[in-house]
Amino acid sequence: MNDEPPAQITDEPRGCLFALSQPPLMFFLAFVATLVLLTAVHDLYRW
Template identity: 60%
Template structure:
């Protein structure tokens, strides 16, 4: 006879972390903030023309 019991499921894959997880890390955010402020400061300095 046919056995109608469900087949066992394979284990769920491990959760993968994308780039949004990497961007949410505090050291990276501090680094990007410093680089952004340096770029902003140099652009303002260039516009004012001191």
């Protein structure tokens, strides 16, 4: 038998900076920003 109390799980609130530190989210946001930038340049300068 294990007489030790269960480990406490700390549910600390994680804010926006934690979310932005995740690489998959940053790759997705960079991809979307690139698409927006390309469409803006295409609309401004029609070659």
